[in-house]
Amino acid sequence: MSADAEGPEPWEEQLLRAGPLTSQQLSLFLDKWGISKDVEQTFCRELRFAPEEIIRCLSSISGFSGSPVRAARAARDARSRRGEELRQMKGHLKRSWAKTIQELAEIEGVNQQEGIETPEIPVQESPVRDPSQSGQQQVRAGADLEDHSMARPAHIASRDEVTALMKARQWEKPEQWTMTVQHWVDIVDACTETPQYKSVMEQKKTVNMHDVCRLFVKPWSEGTGCSLAVLMSREVVCNAQLMVSYCWGEDVSETKESLLQHAVRHELPMTVPIWFCVFSNYQPEDGAGPKLEHQLALEPFASVIRNPALKAANGGHGMVALHTTTDDLYSRLWCVHEVERAIVEEDVEIKASMSQKYIDLMVGRVEQFLGLGATLNDCFRAAGVQVQTAKARCSSKDDEEKLVKLILQQANGFDGLDKVVEDFRREQLPDIIFETLIRKGLTRLDGASTSARANAAVVLAACQAHGAGQLQHATTDPEVSERIRMAGLLGNDELRWQDIKVLDLEDLQMTLIRKGLLTLDGASTSARADAAVVFAACQAHGGGQLQHATNPEVRERIRLALRRGNRFCDDKLRWQDLEVIDLEDLKLGQIFHLGVRTLAEDITQLRQSTKLSLALAGEGLGAKGCKTLFEAMAQLKQITDLSLDLESNKLGSEAGIVLSEGIAQLKQITKLSLDLRYNGLGAVGCIVVSEGIAQLKQITDLNLDLDHNDLGDDGGKTVSEGIAQLKRITKLSLNLGYNNLGTKGGEAVSEGIPQLKQITNMSLNLESNKLGFEAGIVLSEGIAQLKQITKLSLDLYDNELGAGGGQAVSEGIAQLKQITDLDLNLAGNDLGAVGGKAVSEGIAQLKQITDLSLSLAGNDLGAEGGQAVSEGIAQLKQITNLSLDLKRNYLGDKGCKAVSEGIAQLKQITKLSLDLRENNLGDEGGKAVSEGIAQLNIEQSDICI
Template identity: 60%
Template sequence: MTVRQWVDTVDVCMASREYELVKEQSREGTVNMHDINRLFVKPWSEGTGCSLAVLMSREVADNAQLMISHCWGEDVSETKESLQQHVARCELPETVPLWFCVFSNYQPEDRAGPTLEHQLALEPFSSVVENPSLKSAAGGHGMVALHTTSADLYSRLWCVHEVDRAVEADVAVTASMSQKYTDLMTGRVQEFMDMGASAEDCFRAAGVEVQCVKARCGSKDDEKKLVKLILQQKGGFNGLDRVVQNFRREQLPDIIFETLIGKGLTKLDGASKSARANAAVVLAACQAHGAGQLQHATTNQEVSERIRLAGFLGDHEGQPYDAELKWEVIKELDLEDLTLGHVCHIKAGDSAQLEQLRQNTTLSLDFRGKNLGDKGGKAVSQAIAQLKQLTTLRLDLYYKENHLGAEGAKAVCEAIAQLKQLTTLTLDLRHNFLGRKDQDAVREAIEQLKITNLSLKV
């Protein structure tokens, strides 16, 4: 059964009168997978000896490339939404074959096909999760755990076991949450945070902490089988708790990490892999803890550079960023403007100040001991080169902590050479690890300029 076939099947069920009747009669106003199985899956497949997935696939036999972990008591509409979100987010083709136990096992128990007991004895989940077809190397898409508000995924023993086995088998496991589930979780975290809770308490409020020993199965035989299996594993239920909790924390929505980091309750190195690649989260970390947080970011080079430029050059402590600045603004700014503002300590996006700076004829920049490095030196150079109207420039790059080196010093000289109106220059490059030849090269480059008043220290 493919993703498209799964969605079409659920759509047919949801459009039926039977579905509406169950929804109207339900105390919660929901229809779950037990209802879908009873009303549709069993009647459609009984007497055939084949699961609904097999009937849908007809003569096409494909190994599953996506495994769906879910709780049978979940709301069908939220389940569909969660799966479709995952498909869209991961850009999965609708032709991807998947395994979904309600549709993939033969459900009728009518002797026309294998009984559920017989099927479960064959450990179909293990067969799926251990099949190389789920792994990315074979074009697979791992396992996705669907989260909804109507049923707790981790109250079902099969679900926690599935996460554990998938992690053990080195299968990529992700979570996909309905919007309602995400809203409830983030709202609860916000409430706890507003009341002064710690980061760990907020994580617990988000439901990260689990007690797998409390999880149950609908079948007593299944429950005994899984409990024995878990107890035989190293760490038992405590070990299973750690696996599931690590997974839960890693799969939290990025907005939770952004909020906690923004409030100073945690840092970027304590965030999920997804959050560390999220520009908004990385910016929040820099705003709360300084530009040094960029070392923990996994954003692409351009994104990281934009975020770096949105702060003040060389400031790695305190609050070097405008706390109100948003990534949506930074990503639209011109890189030259960002560089210039970065070097001259102008608020990112303040076009009026930038324009005024470009009209100034005098500029004084003090970068003593700012730990610029050759990249920082080049950034300073790029900014200076934009200010063609300058007649007076004072640039202090003194002290060994800047580590400009030959490349950085060369970039500075080349930038100054572009300032054709310059008549007064004070430049201090001492203690920047320039060799004798480098110092001579700097002197020669600067002395070739037609500068009336020159103070050069190398």
């Protein structure tokens, strides 16, 4: 502890933040600062010292290691002052009388041991009102004293920590009065540890939510203006993802058990935001927050249930109805109302969760009535599975009439609610109950619970009692269902699941298949994964059986061995022969419609073909497969149109050389599509590929995809030089994305493109290549020379162009006066408002354009940039098809409004795609966008705001 620092020292600040300390907390504090043990021992046992008292006592002890006598005197002074405070509080403060007497007795006992006389001070029998304090301030003071008398939940906000945002939240949007499941548990655990809770438990043998509200919810929240849920979640605002339905009269421990069982059963994290009435509503009615009347006017239950976050499609968990033995959930009309609202809303799941006591009671009744020969309805009625919601009541007559009217407005009224409640209560019955009911013929599998329909023993019982058709309702593991189906073929009605699950069905299935009595779709899962069984099925029933095989490698080998997809070319072929044949030969044989032996056996059948398309993506050809392929293709002298997809084949630079030599032999080709994405070619591989392509002098249409091949600047330069030699090209699609071209590589590509004087249709993808500002300028100069181009797709996403680079590119495009179709992606280039304005000015000069796709996402355009974009687009009067992506640009209401006004001037437009997400768009901006679009006669639209 430094004596040089001005103002409160660090240890003093810590004490002031911590509040009153117990003796244990004080001991830890003194130990932390190395204070002498004899000083620590002079402080009273189990006292809660105010920070100011501890500071005053310790400050009187020089260096904290002074005389024990001085320390003892300081401690006695503190005890004396504390005793006076307690005696003044004794008659009128809201603290527990017993706790006050106990603490006072402890202090006086220590004083007596040390020979200190305790003065008599008269006790005031009624509270002393400070006229300077308002009524609300006095209520808050009382609440503080109440807080000191009982444990509070961990992490709950104190009155001083309550913010204006938290208070405002309690006045609107009930679906946001939420806390997590863990918060709920913390509150209940804090309650159960208090003397008040234990006292009620001892007297009544149960504590319900009425008790919790009276003893804990109101004292902990009064004066704050915030419900416990808001105090626990503080400024973390989440819409409810789970609505908890209960009736207030339930036992707290059973309620906790039911809620946590639901969380475990459905794998809900403890962080799921939930809505729990007694904790979510502000209960004190003290004027510090909204009255219950105001909160009910907001229709909290309906608001929570209809909020989108509760729905399964949005990741919500619907509503859970908690069942306990201490009160009937649906004797309370508000709980019935919650079910009715959930039914009205689409995609809100309703589930029940029951305490073990409730389940045991329900099962006992069903078993009792089953033993007496009762019907299914009698069993369920006796167990409380069936319900009559029309009997539910409400404490307020007005509320009751209102809720009944709402329910009667629905198509099925109370009868529909009864059916829903019965369904989710039936879901909680143990599987053994449904097995018994099924075997007695009282129900079928489709009438069983979800759990029972996944239980093998229950499913088998249903098939034995009602036939194999019951399997359509089973949700068991597929292998389990298949075993049961196969057991049906055996025709033994006395079989139990214990016998079936150890039966070896493989040999039986192979025999049935070879005799033509069973097809692969009727075999077990394990059989459909067995190579010999699958092969036998294809021999007996044809190649169509492969659709039922489950082993990908086996399926692929057999598929490649089948000629024209149905029969084997060699009837004597066995699986033992097939599995050792080279897979590459099998693949190439299937491509050229050959047998399984060699590629050269039947290559002549393709020699007259002029068009060839091979899809070999992800086939793992490697250098060897690539060499075999091109050796065969070299014989196909008539081919002029070749499409070759070799994506993700791990070719590497070695296979790149083989590929280059193979392509160079196809001199007659005029149209080539070559997909080499994700092949790890590197600069060397790409260089040789481009050299091979450069020899195809007759080519007019080229689609070359070298995405993700790590070309670098040298590779980019060589590719562009190779393509520049193809003087006949009129249509070019070149993808060099994600190749780390850098500025030099980008400049090289830009310099090569202008040499293609005949080109009219070009797609150039250079995304994520770190081109930078300088490459952007060179690229713009290159594009500007393509005067004849009518259709251009240019992808420059994430290239660090900046405002200058974006301006240069747009100026180059602005010179293409023949263009009618433009797709330009400048997303993620830090254009800013200046760059956005420059781009829009360039595009505005393309008066002849009819189709425009423009992405400026993630460019920090701001409202000013949005205004510039809108002004530029508004000048394109001929446009009929517009796609505009401006997400993540901080446009705000003003910028979005400007964009919509610009689009509204395009009267010829029939197709519109507009993305304005993540732009801080408020209600005003959203309204402006809607009004602007509404002015257009659009046939097809996709609007994201």
